[in-house]
Amino acid sequence: MSNNYFNSLPLRVQLAELGKCRFMHISEFPDGVAALKGKKMVVIGCGAQGLNQGLNLRDSGLDVSYTLRQAAIDEQRQSWKSATENGFTVGTYEELIPTADVVLNLTPDKQHTSVVNAVMPLMKNGACLSYSHGFNIVEEGMKVRDDLTVIMVAPKCPGSEVRAEYVRGFGVPTLIAVHEDNDPNGEGLTLAKAYAFGTGGHKAGVLMSSFIAEVKSDLMGEQTILCGMLQTGSLLCYDKMIEEGVDAGYASKLIQFGWETVTEALKYGGVTNMLDRLSNPAKIKAFDLAEELKGIMRSLYNKHQDDIMTGNFSSTMMADWANDDKELLGWRADTAETPFEKMPAGDMEISEQEYFDNGILMIAMVKAGVELAFETMTAAGIIPDSAYYESLHETPLIANTIARKKLYEMNATISDTAEYGCYLFNHACVPLLADFMKGIKSDVIGRGLSVDDNGVDNARLIEVNAALRSHPVEEIGATLRGHMADMKKIV
Amino acid sequence: MTIRLDDFTVQFDQGFQLSHINWQIEPGQHWVITGTNGAGKSALSAVLAGAGDRLSGSIDNLPERVGVVSFEAQAELIAAELKKDDADILDVISEGTPVREIIFDDCANPETACDLIARFELDYLLDRAFRKLSTGESRKVILIRALASNPDLLVLDEVFEGLDAATLSMLEQYLPTLANRVTMVMVLNRFDQIPEFISHVAYVEHGELLHQVRRNDEKSYAELYQLLHLKTTHLDVPPIDPDTEIPQLDSQQPLVRLNGISIKYGDFTLLDKLDWCIEANQHWQLSGPNGSGKTALLSLITGDHPQCYVNDIVVFGYQRGNGESIWQIKQFIGYVSTALQWEYRVGTSLRNVIISGFYDSIGLYSKCTDKQRQIADQWLALLGMRGRSDQPFNKLSYGDQRLLLIARAMVKHPPLLILDEPCLGLDDMNRQLVLALIEKICAGSETSVIYVNHHPEDCIKGIDNYLALK
Structure with a gap:
């Protein structure tokens, strides 16, 4: 069984992490998506969150593709159809993860351990792994490779609304966080902000919080x-x-x-x-x-x-x-x-x-x-x-x-x-x-x-x-x- | 039994009232209701289906089964379908209700439905999600539903709008076959579309039933037509906002170049290897039957279609798929369509709807300038809505909403204006106003127009390039 990360921390840190949540003003996003421009973003999973976040990020000028398990591709499951019909490149973990600068893990919590264990060895040195929910890190104690940056970007709405609000020219409230143990280059916050901007979240309000x-x-x-x-x-x-x-x-x-x-x-x-x-x-x-x-x-x-x-x-x-x-x-x-x-x-x-x-x-x-x-x-x-x-x-x-x-x-x-x-x-x-x-x-x-x-x-x-x-x-x-x-x- | 309205006053939830209506519909009669946009035509027809709250007077002998076809009914069904999707939480993609269910659930007369599906050639649609249909396709589905409900009374509100020429003529032949079985009340904006079997015309203005004319009373009939052809005022397009800059384009380069583009859904190919080049200052008319891909083609240009990233498309100097954002593309385009009108379900003011055109947003999320407010008010005056700037958009009549969205599209004087069936659902007078406005835009050199429509008689002076889809 896994190790609970939260329980491994001293009380002082636990309290500090629990107390993090700050409403960011739109003026804190002057650089837009610049930090992600030209980088390869690879999304794992093509459910409602995965698909709609990807559509927004691409429309914001970012390079987005999808990676699915071999079986999902071979059987042309719904996730494969969704990604393909929307004109995205789809490939296996082995094909796409090694090229990724940012890997967006948008699978259900329950799959996180197996997914992260599968993709981590394939990720290139210094890349970024992004979550939209911190359960795997905090409760299951997932240890991510030291050279990787770990962030969270979590739109506080269903995927369909994430897209609908973007198309209107707005966005949905979004929570961002950086996993302090995995921020080797100190670029976690910059990446999370650019990602939130790319989904339109900055227009509706971004909350700077912590995984915990x-x-x-x-x-x-x-x-x-x-x-x-x-x-x-x-x-x-x-x-x-x-x-x-x-x-x-x-x-x-x-x-x-x-x-x-x-x-x-x-x-x-x-x-x-x-x-x-x-x-x-x-x-x-x-x-x-x-x-x-x-x-x-x-x-x-x-x-x-x-x-x-x-x-x-x-x-x-x-x-x-x-x-x-x-x-x-x-x-x-x-x-x-x-x-x-x-x-x-x-x-x-x-x-x-x-x-x-x-x-x-x-x-x-x-x-x-x-x-x-x-x-x-x-x-x-x-x-x-x-x-x-x-x-x-x-x-x-x-x-x-x-x-x-x-x-x-x-x-x-x-x-x-x-x-x-x-x-x-x-x-x-x-x-x-x-x-x-x-x-x-x-x-x-x-x-x-x-x-x-x-x-x-x-x-x-x-x-x-x-x-x-x-x-x-x-x-x-x-x-x-x-x-x-x-x-x-x-x- | 004679349907009888005696001094009937009725209120609708937007505060709109029909006042003191005296009207009798005798068995064997068929009526057309006509009038200007916002006069209460649709409201009067909806009363026959039980809509509205009675304030005084009486309405008697309403038949039990009333079949209704209207933009409102269509919009309601589509809104209900969209809502199902909105409500979808976390991680499920809703496919929506298939057409088969929409038609056959609670269907009183499945034989008629099957017969109509065959006549409309809609077999291929039955398993598709209703909300994924094109405007014209979903209109046909609503129509079949109403016709197959064994109605005692058919209320057909602008039933010919949004249908391609083939479907239109089929329906024009089909309706007379119902005339001796079912009483029909039609709302029509075009006099030239009034069918032969219609026996009476009612004219509505400001919520009152002002005139009732027998079809064979030629003199009164002609006068009523005149009344609808009120002369439009002189048009002066409001100026550009000097502070809202659209980057200068290279005038030697085409605005849009589509090279061998295709749109595919699974095994189904909607568009195949199409080339289209739109030069600056060219005006185009785009036509084709329902479902031929007109709207999909346009959304490749606007960037709203996801397959714009897998086609060879150059718009306003951007080769798509090279890190440009969708807002960089949209700043060059003004856009009006029925779908946009359905999307625009927000309770914002008329002024803000026009100003949102400066920001390409649905709803207004940015602080606007005094200059922009002033320009918006000028547009409202042009549309005959002076002094109504602060009224809510969603309380406007359908036709007035359309006029406002055209103003929204033009407010920034975009290099490219896309009008996807801009006259759909408008009455004669407003149609003339819109067409005059479009002609004016075409005559000036700064905006190129792509104009989509079904009606050959709605042709516009100045448009001399044509693309027809099959």
């Missing part, structure tokens, strides 16, 4: 609020509505599209705006439910963060990898059989506002999940900027996948680490919330509050509004969304 901060915050966000909370919430809310006699088609639709609708409000104006979309009595109700949920779930969030920090999470997951994903695939199949998953969304119309009014509990779950994830991450030494991006910022993106084809689709398309984390979270969280759910009625999920008038107590409303607005995730959120709005006028 990226891994520890990304894992935490994806397994708790992003996937875990939405999965657990979907199943519990659906079952409750059926129990309360809400029409099954309606219940299915309210959940499938409800997450997307309410988190759209989150994207624009944070947790505050999401709750401001409710009537005053409903807002206070959602606030109270969220407080209760936070009390119940805090220990679970802490456990997830602790397991991520100690490496316990990754070793458990790698054991399942080694066991042919037995646990994960079994759970994925179980998810497909849940009542929510099997009930198609009804064809009734649900207005945008109705998703809020009848989904108070869902809003409370998003609020509780976002705030808990943020609080837990920052308490563990991750700085607020990272914690914001890995919790609140990405929630609408995942909600989007549920709107598309429910949970099975979400789990099948998110990264392997996210899905395994989601599995662990859901297993623990469903029983944890069992008692809480007993007290829930359809007024907070499915039918909306039945009140005669919308009157509330002044003092209580002021208290709730103040608590909402003063949460630290709202403060950093306002600042970061401000950066974005400066550049992206159309949002």
Whole structure:
């Protein structure tokens, strides 16, 4: 079994690395792609990230080709077709890696160890190896040859969006990092900046972070609020509505599209705006439910963060990898059989506002999940900027996948680490919330509050509004969304 | 049963209203709705399919099954398909829904669908992803879907637009065969396309139904035609922005040289060994049936087609594939197409849409200058939209959006202007405005024009080079 790199570091360095995350101004990119001009960039893997990043880099004037395993070429698999139809040169590792100045590893995490072990001996002296996720370095302790520069460039959006925004003349927020142990010529940052520029990321905002901060915050966000909370919430809310006699088609639709609708409000104006979309009595109700949920779930969030920090999470997951994903695939199949998953969304119309009014509990779950994830991450030494991006910022993106084809689709398309984390979270969280759910009625999920008038107590409303607005995730959120709005006028 | 609208006022979600509509459609009648862009033609036809929120008055006897073909319906389906792709997280390439599913899922009358697929010769498309179709191809698919739904009423909003000559004449022959079975209401921008079986014409302006004319009332019919031919105002193209420099090109060199270019998808060859050279100050008309590769050919020039890197292409002095960036190419090109209009799904202001032409972006992400704002306002005045600079683009009517995108393309006075079916979906008056604008651009020497269209009658003075694809 591999050695956990993070655990090998002294506490002083661990804390310093976790605390790295700085928003870079567009004026810090005066040299554009110059550092990569004329260099050979070879991409490993041609999935959505690989293909779309490559298209952007080539359109920015860089020399991009693709390397695939011999079998993928011989069998003309989808990855081979994607690269070839888009007019890229495709070759085997042996053909292309020795010519590469930069090797872009854009394969799934699970393949990193075997891929990197295969390409490393072929790489030329002094070349650069780039990742878009740091799991292999941080959790699996991959030792990369001393002469090689190791960087990370991670667009914080799905591959299709990385391309679509570039074509519009914009980009997506992108995280970059340099692996300090592998920066022999001190050129890591220059290369990472040029790469981010080539994908258009500089226009939307580049975050300068570290491999460690990226891994520890990304894992935490994806397994708790992003996937875990939405999965657990979907199943519990659906079952409750059926129990309360809400029409099954309606219940299915309210959940499938409800997450997307309410988190759209989150994207624009944070947790505050999401709750401001409710009537005053409903807002206070959602606030109270969220407080209760936070009390119940805090220990679970802490456990997830602790397991991520100690490496316990990754070793458990790698054991399942080694066991042919037995646990994960079994759970994925179980998810497909849940009542929510099997009930198609009804064809009734649900207005945008109705998703809020009848989904108070869902809003409370998003609020509780976002705030808990943020609080837990920052308490563990991750700085607020990272914690914001890995919790609140990405929630609408995942909600989007549920709107598309429910949970099975979400789990099948998110990264392997996210899905395994989601599995662990859901297993623990469903029983944890069992008692809480007993007290829930359809007024907070499915039918909306039945009140005669919308009157509330002044003092209580002021208290709730103040608590909402003063949460630290709202403060950093306002600042970061401000950066974005400066550049992206159309949002 | 007679469909009856009595003093009917209805609101649409963009705040647009149709007011006090009194209208009766009796069995056996067939109507054309006409009017200027933004008047409410599409809205009135959509009301028959149940669209809009009733404010007052009544609408009675709407048939249960209504088949609708419109740009809006097409755009909606395409947006839904694009959204599926947008939502795709991390590492899966979505192929999109195949045409077969689009047509046959929930199809009331598969025999009709099969018959139409044969008539349209669309067999070859059935397994392709709907969103990968060309504009004209996807239009035919929507049409088949509506015709095969066993409708009691057919609403055909600009149904002839975007079809090649062969398909158009097939459809013109097919629709009359339906006339004694199904009531038809068509929105048409061209008087010369009104079919024989149409019995009545309705004229809409500012959300009101102003005139209802029987087809055989020749005098009123002619007047209505006149009304649509309002004289356009004198055109003065706004000046260039002195601060937005497009590098000088060598006037001795061609703007574009394509040498033996090919486009292939797997085993399918779309274009094969084509040569094309566009000299500075030449104007070209490009034609060809739906799916013949017109748009793909143009996107090799603009750099939007990935196979531009595996072909021998020289544009504006750059041999493609030698480290130039796509923005270095795009700065020389102004571009308008239906696809661009579908891409331009942003809630930005009219002024910013025009200014985005200086930056070749969809949406505006850069700080603009006062001079640029001033030029944008001049363009808006030219288009008859003075004082509307701050209105949101996505609330404009379809035709007004097109006019604005043409202004966006021309705002930097590019050496090459590509107009991919610029008149698609425009009414007579705006079509004349656009054609007059294009003629003006052709007459000046600074911009070369590539003009793509299906309609021989939309020819433009000054264009004397032709390329026809098969």
